[in-house]
Amino acid sequence: MTSTALRSRAWKLLEMVTTPLLPSDYLDLVRPLRTGADLRGRIEAVHPETRDAATVVIRPGRGWRGHTAGQYVRIGVDVDGVRLWRAYSLTSPANRQDGRVTITVKAIPDGKVSNHLVRRAKPGTLIQLDQATGDFVLPQAKPAKVLYLTAGSGITPVMGMLRDTELDDVVMVHCAPQPQDVIFRDELHGLVADKKLRLTEVHTDTDGMLDIARLDELVPDWTERETWACGPAGLLDAAEEHWTEQGIQERLHTERFRPGIVVAGDGGEVTFSATGKTVDADGATPLLDIGEEAGVLMPSGCRMGICFGCVTPLKAGAIRDLRTGEITEAEPGVLIQTCVSAAAGPCDIER
Amino acid sequence: MTAIDPTAHLTAEQIEELGRELDAIRDEVIADRGEKDAAYIRKVISVQRTLELASRGVLLFSIFPPAWLLGTAGLSVAKIMDNMEIGHNVLHGQWDWMRDPKIHSTTWEWDHVSPSEQWKHSHNELHHTYTNVIGKDNDLGYGIMRVDEDQKWHPFHLGQPLWNFINACFFEYGIAAYDLELGKNLHKRRRKDPEFRARAKAVGRKIRKQVLKDYVIHPLLSGPSFLTTLAATFTANVVRNLWSHSVIMCGHFPEGVQVFERRSIKGETRGQWYLRQMMGSANISGSKAMHFMTGNLSHQIEHHLFPDLPSNRYAEVAVKVRALFQKYELEYVTGPLPKQVFSAWHKVFRLSLPNKKPKVKTPDREQELVAA
Numbered sequence: 001m002t003s004t005a006l007r008s009r010a011w012k013l014l015e016m017v018t019t020p021l022l023p024s025d026y027l028d029l030v031r032p033l034r035t036g037a038d039l040r041g042r043i044e045a046v047h048p049e050t051r052d053a054a055t056v057v058i059r060p061g062r063g064w065r066g067h068t069a070g071q072y073v074r075i076g077v078d079v080d081g082v083r084l085w086r087a088y089s090l091t092s093p094a095n096r097q098d099g100r101v102t103i104t105v106k107a108i109p110d111g112k113v114s115n116h117l118v119r120r121a122k123p124g125t126l127i128q129l130d131q132a133t134g135d136f137v138l139p140q141a142k143p144a145k146v147l148y149l150t151a152g153s154g155i156t157p158v159m160g161m162l163r164d165t166e167l168d169d170v171v172m173v174h175c176a177p178q179p180q181d182v183i184f185r186d187e188l189h190g191l192v193a194d195k196k197l198r199l200t201e202v203h204t205d206t207d208g209m210l211d212i213a214r215l216d217e218l219v220p221d222w223t224e225r226e227t228w229a230c231g232p233a234g235l236l237d238a239a240e241e242h243w244t245e246q247g248i249q250e251r252l253h254t255e256r257f258r259p260g261i262v263v264a265g266d267g268g269e270v271t272f273s274a275t276g277k278t279v280d281a282d283g284a285t286p287l288l289d290i291g292e293e294a295g296v297l298m299p300s301g302c303r304m305g306i307c308f309g310c311v312t313p314l315k316a317g318a319i320r321d322l323r324t325g326e327i328t329e330a331e332p333g334v335l336i337q338t339c340v341s342a343a344a345g346p347c348d349i350e351r
Numbered sequence: 352m353t354a355i356d357p358t359a360h361l362t363a364e365q366i367e368e369l370g371r372e373l374d375a376i377r378d379e380v381i382a383d384r385g386e387k388d389a390a391y392i393r394k395v396i397s398v399q400r401t402l403e404l405a406s407r408g409v410l411l412f413s414i415f416p417p418a419w420l421l422g423t424a425g426l427s428v429a430k431i432m433d434n435m436e437i438g439h440n441v442l443h444g445q446w447d448w449m450r451d452p453k454i455h456s457t458t459w460e461w462d463h464v465s466p467s468e469q470w471k472h473s474h475n476e477l478h479h480t481y482t483n484v485i486g487k488d489n490d491l492g493y494g495i496m497r498v499d500e501d502q503k504w505h506p507f508h509l510g511q512p513l514w515n516f517i518n519a520c521f522f523e524y525g526i527a528a529y530d531l532e533l534g535k536n537l538h539k540r541r542r543k544d545p546e547f548r549a550r551a552k553a554v555g556r557k558i559r560k561q562v563l564k565d566y567v568i569h570p571l572l573s574g575p576s577f578l579t580t581l582a583a584t585f586t587a588n589v590v591r592n593l594w595s596h597s598v599i600m601c602g603h604f605p606e607g608v609q610v611f612e613r614r615s616i617k618g619e620t621r622g623q624w625y626l627r628q629m630m631g632s633a634n635i636s637g638s639k640a641m642h643f644m645t646g647n648l649s650h651q652i653e654h655h656l657f658p659d660l661p662s663n664r665y666a667e668v669a670v671k672v673r674a675l676f677q678k679y680e681l682e683y684v685t686g687p688l689p690k691q692v693f694s695a696w697h698k699v700f701r702l703s704l705p706n707k708k709p710k711v712k713t714p715d716r717e718q719e720l721v722a723a
């Protein structure tokens with residue numbers, strides 16, 4: 001018998017010992033970051049960067065497969081007891097010796113997770129992790145001339161690149177409201193002093209928004225540069241248009257942070273994605289009734305919110321709890337009780 | 352159905368007002384639910400797991416009597432925690448709001464021979480929706496007992512104290528059979544129904560795993576302590592069964608708890624539903640430890656009003672609920688465990704004998720509302 005077969009035999013036996021739980025349920029008590037566990041990380045430190053941004057140092061579990069500079073990671077954080085998932089760019093170089101990684105988070109107004117991480121997260125806390133992903137990365141062959149065009153927290157994936165790969169000729173144009181809002185400002189100026197970077201800061205509170213046409217003046221040779229741009233949609237739209245006009249759109253690489261803002265309304269179009277049906281719903285009729293009327297097979301029980309026999313994944317959009325008025329927005333893994341929920345705007349129910 | 356309807360003095364408006372007040376109590380807890388509650392359930396789960404592991408470890412040496420005693424006691428408590436404060440409540444969806452897929456009603460499996468999927472259907476859906484409605488809520492007497500004067504007496508009922516005791520000892524099997532609706536399904540053609548067969552198979556699988564673990568694997572691991580470990584696990588299972596059976600009997604059987612007729616719930620309003628939960632449940636009074644070991648089912652009334660609120664909140668909710676009972680002049684049935692257990696058993700004995708049909712019948716809720 002091969003050793004893997006032996007291993008899986010042994011594991012089966014162990015499962016018989018721990019049933020109805022799994023051996024991992026017990027191992028998690030003592031070694032949550034071990035090989036073979038669900039991927040998690042432990043927050044080891046939180047360093048403030050600006051008045052509303054902080055860098056979170058995370059020790060990933062043994063299953064972490066590493067990342068490439070510029071990629072992002074989804075993390076699941078418990079905020080007020082509720083697990084919420086968000087994606088953040090990795091700001092640490094890929095080859096950090098101590099095996100830790102960092103993300104740098106800017107607290108956005110009303111952002112539950114970002115405010116929690118910047119202001120309340122404590123070292124020692126366990127978080128959930130996904131493997132790093134994303135193709136906003138440098139190519140294998142180092143480009144001769146590079147432009148990084150960033151705004152606000154759009155600097156985070158680029159910082160990962162700057163720290164990871166030294167390039168011969170790098171220019172950066174970065175926008176932030178005021179000098180003190182520039183994340184990593186000291187480090188950037190250090191790179192400038194060492195002649196490793198040419199930097200232009202645009203302070204939008206005083207200079208106004210960056211007019212993309214000003215690039216000619218800020219970076220005269222921008223058309224010759226391989227460009228990585230990250231920031232708000234307006235900036236990226238303008239850049240894409242500008243590069244396309246010059247016919248060099250393949251030189252521009254952009255990373256868009258998901259909009260993620262759901263506007264909760266009253267009723268809306270409900271999609272039952274497994275069945276492929278779409279119907280209009282008002283803001284007062286339970287989604288269970290809406291689905292049944294549309295001929296969708298809906299699981300149900302008490303029809304009054306107590307048995308949890310109707311829970312169904314909410315894939316997109318927002319719903320309102322008819323009892324409390326509370327709004328729930330779609331996120332991976334969010335299940336709703338269709339018998340006491342109504343559409344709060346367009347939504348997608350997996351049935 | 353009892354001779355005098357204890358809610359007769361309430362008007363329809365009052366009942367709806369009562370419903371609104373209860374909704375407000377619920378909303379308050381939900382708005383306040385958070386980190387502390389999450390930390391609570393995680394702690395309970397990790398304590399349970401540690402205790403179970405430690406007890407099973409001690410039982411490896413159960414050939415020595417003190418180890419046997421310690422291990423058996425620990426395992427009994429661990430099993431009670433698994434079933435009551437953790438399993439029952441997680442399967443109610445009380446912790447679903449945490450969005451932790453590992454502590455969720457859709458994924459949880461418990462140390463019990465009834466697969467959680469089936470138990471959720473019969474318990475959460477049937478029992479909690481139709482609480483104490485004769486013919487709809489099979490928890491009333493579990494189909495083997497007579498629990499109300501109005502139910503027809505049959506010589507079979509003479510043995511019901513015995514049936515009840517046997518059921519208590521092997522309660523988890525009773526529950527499994529009951530979740531399968533075995534009595535009904537063993538008849539006629541139903542046995543061949545593919546849906547029933549699939550469910551029966553799932554129960555069979557679960558029983559096999561549970562039995563293998565408790566009565567084969569762990570004893571084998573104990574080597575020379577094989578027999579003593581086997582005896583210890585058996586004892587722990589019986590202790591857990593007797594305990595949970597007693598607690599559950601106290602929830603709906605003691606004297607003073609009302610049962611309802613099928614037609615009385617037609618067109619029931621939210622307020623009336625709440626009222627039925629209030630009149631159909633009974634509490635157990637006692638210490639914090641006592642509430643914990645019953646999985647907070649000692650707060651049965653509050654649990655039936657708000658089955659999806661986290662169990663650690665029932666104690667504080669109980670204060671407000673009790674005030675409402677007073678305000679609306681309703682009887683809050685509660686008492687210490689021995690008293691409630693005695694009361695429930697007393698009823699089992701009393702109703703094993705035939706009785707005269709009560710003369711006065713509760714007016715139907717519908718008629719009553721028309722009158723009001």
Ligand code: FES
Binds near residue numbers: 300304305306307
């Ligand atoms: S059907 Fe029972 S909770 Fe929705």
